[in-house]
Amino acid sequence: MTLIPTRRTLLAGLAAFAGSGAVPIRAAARSSRQTKRPPIADRRFVSLAVETEIARVSVGTGDPELRWLFANCYPNTLDTTVEMGTLDRRPDSFVITGDIPCLWLRDSAAQVHGYLSLARKDPALQTLFRGLIARHARCILIDPYANAFARDVTAGTPLSWAKDDLTTMKPGVAERKWEVDSLCHVVRLAYGYWRATGDRAPFDARWGGAARTIVATFRAQQRKDGPGPYRFQRATESATDTLILDGYGAPTRKVGLIHSMFRPSDDACVYPFLIPANLFAVAALRWLAVLAHETRGDTALATDAIALADEVDAALRAHGRIGEGAAAVWAYEVDGYGNTLFMDDANAPSLSSLAMLGCVPRDDALFRRTEVRCWSDANPYFFRGRAGEGIGGPHVGLGMIWPMSLIVRAMSSDDDATIARCLHVLKTTHAGTGFMHEAFGADDPSHFTRPWFAWANSLFGEMIVDLTRRKPHLLA
Known part of the structure; x- marks a missing residue:
């Protein structure tokens, strides 16, 4: 009990x-x-x-x-x-994003990630994690293509902008933007909890069903045998909030990569093969295989997950890069026909966040070359201004820097000067609020979006804990 x-x-x-x-x-x-x-x-x-x-x-x-x-x-x-x-006399944790009263799979998993190292010695945190892992499993079994969910699994969406979306909206779903990273973040949290505690309690039959659904959904979105079951359209003035071609997105050549129709910013992809999301999927599938084997003895699921991870990894090596040899960098998006897009977006997974998320080693040369290019004028969403420099994205417009990008860079870097610059910008751009925001103006930090954005706040705290361990002299 x-x-x-x-x-x-x-x-x-x-x-x-x-x-x-x-x-x-x-x-x-x-x-x-x-x-x-x-x-x-x-x-x-x-x-x-x-x-x-x-x-x-x-x-x-x-x-x-x-x-x-x-x-x-x-x-x-x-x-x-x-x-x-509680649900079925077991813990149930519902974690909202902040100023939007719904649970995003990605955000909720990332918001609590920084507490994993404390879970072994705190029964209250263990209860929270057990409840959230269970809630994630329930959500995935409702609809693996949804990115956000309501507290009441029998209710319609509470989000005004999603009420008339042209997609299959099931009870309990708040928004149905298919994003590969939503499922990856769920696996990352579950794997991190297992590694931190050795607690098998969350990994019950329901979780096993959700895990099998994750693998099946990734396979379906390779779209080898047709467009698959997912489509989405929205009546909107914003092109990044809907999908072209009857809701299926831009055409692709089926090369084994997984289609992600939206980015972790909830913006539509230009090309459906989002490379950082596919790299994240490879890592998540390998973590899922460990969980399936060690917590449930499910050899078949572990084998299936590893096989898919190997297939996607090979497709990434063949189709996910720009350039050759020592000059190669990861693309941001590709279509399998040879068309590529280079940019970076502040939301994770991004190209800049690959090491922080555990998708690549910190000293991986391909990652480091890519990161340097992301933090340069080669990235159209890299901004410099009087307040500092950083990466934004199309979600809130040009000239808006996301604190998350600076936090990710500090957590990914081993260079004191780079980390110190990130810390300086972060502590001088919160506009006196004492919290991180979604984004701030590169020339005017008093112009910011989302005064209550829990993911950015939690990630900032996780960064400080990380620097206390790695670089305590930078905080002294």
């Missing part, structure tokens, strides 16, 4: 922790900045391990602005976006 900590128990524990003085926050006392966190009683989820981690990292962070930002951002997902419940 799973023991689910009550909110009263967790709040009592946090109150005792706060009054104990057991972990002094020496550095925080030097700052006059006021916390931006909700009062303890208003926080949606409480983890004593996370509170201890905030105190530990704060002590080692001498920069008062970074220390303040970390204390606000790192727990933001727990403080504001988690809704705990």
Whole structure:
């Protein structure tokens, strides 16, 4: 039987922790900045391990602005976006994105990823992860092509812009944009939880069914035998919100790559073979194979996942690059006919995020060449301005830098000067809010989108924890 900590128990524990003085926050006392966190009683989820981690990292962070930002951002997902419940007498976790009250598979998985290292020693976090892994499995079994879901699996979409979409909208689906990375992020979180805890509890028959559905969906979207079951159109003035050719997207030559009709930004692909998403899929399929074998003894699923990973990997090597030899870089999108698009988008998976996500080794030469090109004028969505430089994307327009791109670069880099530049821009562009945003103006940080964007906040906190381990002198 799973023991689910009550909110009263967790709040009592946090109150005792706060009054104990057991972990002094020496550095925080030097700052006059006021916390931006909700009062303890208003926080949606409480983890004593996370509170201890905030105190530990704060002590080692001498920069008062970074220390303040970390204390606000790192727990933001727990403080504001988690809704705990039970289903079939087991934990159920619903994690919204922030200012949009729905669960995105990608965002929810990424929002809690930075707490994985603490899960082994915190039963409350284990309950959260078990509930979210179970919720993800339920969502995938409802519709593996959907990117976002409602809390009530029997309800229609609560999103006004999705109500009239020309696609198969099932109860519980909030938006149905097919994005390969949605399923990859789900696997990454489940694999990370298994590696961090060795807990088999989430990997039940329902999860096994969802895992088989992931592999089957990836195979269907290779589209070897026809256009497949997915199509999508939306009546909109924005070309990036719908698909051409009766909702099936641009034509491709079927080379073994997986079609992703939308990017992780929720913008439509120009060419349906999104290379960072396919690289992510290869890694996710290998992780899924480990999970299938080690948690369920499902050799058939593990073998199937590895076979598909090998096939997609070979297709990437044959069709996913621009240039040859030592000059080659990864393309952003291709169509299999030889047409390629080079750019990068701040959302992950991006070309810049491949090492951070575990898709390639950090010292991989092809990745490093690609990253350099992404952070240059060769990328049409690389912007420079008075506030700094960084990568954006078409989602919110030109001249808008996404903090996420700077966070990803800092987490991917081993160069002190590069990381220091990223930290400087991040701490000087939050417009006094104490949080990260979706994007800010390259010349005017007071012009920003999404004041409550939990993924960016959590990723910032994850970065600071990472730098505490790798580069503590940059925070001192």
